[in-house]
Amino acid sequence: MKKFKKGDIVGRISYNQDILFEITKIIKTSNQHEIMILKGITERIEADSPVEDLEHVDKRVVQERMKKLESKIVNRIEFCMKNPQYCISKAKGIFSNSSEERNSTILNTGKILHLDGDKRYSEKSMKYYRSLGLNAIVKNVVENKQAQVIKSLLERYQPDILVLTGHDGMIKKGTGFNDIYNYRNSRYFINTVKEARKWNSQGKDLAIFAGACQSYYEAIMAAGANFASSPRKNYD
Amino acid sequence: MLLLLGRIMIDFIDPLIVAERIATTENTKYLTIRDIKDELRDGEEGVSGIGSMGKKVLS
Numbered sequence: 281m282k283k284f285k286k287g288d289i290v291g292r293i294s295y296n297q298d299i300l301f302e303i304t305k306i307i308k309t310s311n312q313h314e315i316m317i318l319k320g321i322t323e324r325i326e327a328d329s330p331v332e333d334l335e336h337v338d339k340r341v342v343q344e345r346m347k348k349l350e351s352k353i354v355n356r357i358e359f360c361m362k363n364p365q366y367c368i369s370k371a372k373g374i375f376s377n378s379s380e381e382r383n384s385t386i387l388n389t390g391k392i393l394h395l396d397g398d399k400r401y402s403e404k405s406m407k408y409y410r411s412l413g414l415n416a417i418v419k420n421v422v423e424n425k426q427a428q429v430i431k432s433l434l435e436r437y438q439p440d441i442l443v444l445t446g447h448d449g450m451i452k453k454g455t456g457f458n459d460i461y462n463y464r465n466s467r468y469f470i471n472t473v474k475e476a477r478k479w480n481s482q483g484k485d486l487a488i489f490a491g492a493c494q495s496y497y498e499a500i501m502a503a504g505a506n507f508a509s510s511p512r513k514n515y516d
Numbered sequence: 517m518l519l520l521l522g523r524i525m526i527d528f529i530d531p532l533i534v535a536e537r538i539a540t541t542e543n544t545k546y547l548t549i550r551d552i553k554d555e556l557r558d559g560e561e562g563v564s565g566i567g568s569m570g571k572k573v574l575s
Contacts, residue, residue, distance in 0.1 A: 388574070389571070392535050441535050457523075489535060491531075493525040493526055494523040505565065507534050509526045511523075514524055
């Protein structure tokens with residue numbers, strides 16, 4: 281019998297280890313089976329799995345995937361610096377040699393408040409915004425607490441753009457696309473968007489992105505987001 | 517027979533690109549998903565929406 285503990289990095293045998301997960305919770309069922317709650321280490325996905333379908337992943341494979349994630353961030357930053365016409369067309373001063381011009385550009389770009397349910401992703405997001413010289417605040421707030429703290433954070437930071445991310449995923453695949461309880465965290469993103477829009481109704485024109493992997497796109501948009509994730513339903 | 521499995525995954529960096537583009541687009545312009553889709557992993561299939569006004573203040 282394989283032994284797993286919280287924090288182990290694993291892959292699902294039935295999915296040919298397509299995604300690497302960290303075990304975040306172990307649930308014991310009444311018939312003494314163990315169900316593992318998993319969070320993607322390079323994807324914004326949450327899933328569960330019986331212990332029999334899991335195997336430990338070689339450290340080298342984990343390092344390789346982490347490097348790949350890092351390189352996505354670095355590549356994007358390099359792309360922006362080389363092609364300002366694509367991503368920072370109207371904020372060229374961000375990469376100016378003059379500190380005066382750089383500072384005024386930072387002040388002029390929209391202010392971002394980003395809540396991420398994953399600590400590792402929060403850190404990487406901050407690194408990304410900083411590298412581009414953007415005016416951003418990133419807070420690590422778990423998905424089910426985001427709605428509770430959003431009002432005070434909006435009042436404190438007065439952002440122009442709100443980003444709500446973390447992990448998500450469908451519980452039963454291939455069914456229940458319109459059932460909010462078939463999504464692990466979409467309802468928390470929806471509630472947070474609604475709370476943010478209440479604050480927004482007091483005169484601030486807030487742009488909102490919300491969602492993670494496999495989120496309930498239609499419901500997040502209906503709650504008032506400008507952009508949301510996972511509109512496409514997958515066929516295989 | 518096709519089997520409906522679930523919803524599409526997004527890239528870690530996709531939400532950051534959307535936020536970055538809104539932040540650096542002039543506040544006189546409306547940014548749509550079509551302006552951003554080519555920079556996202558699966559384009560409009562991974563992220564979509566109604567768009568937003570840019571947030572960069574012209575000085």
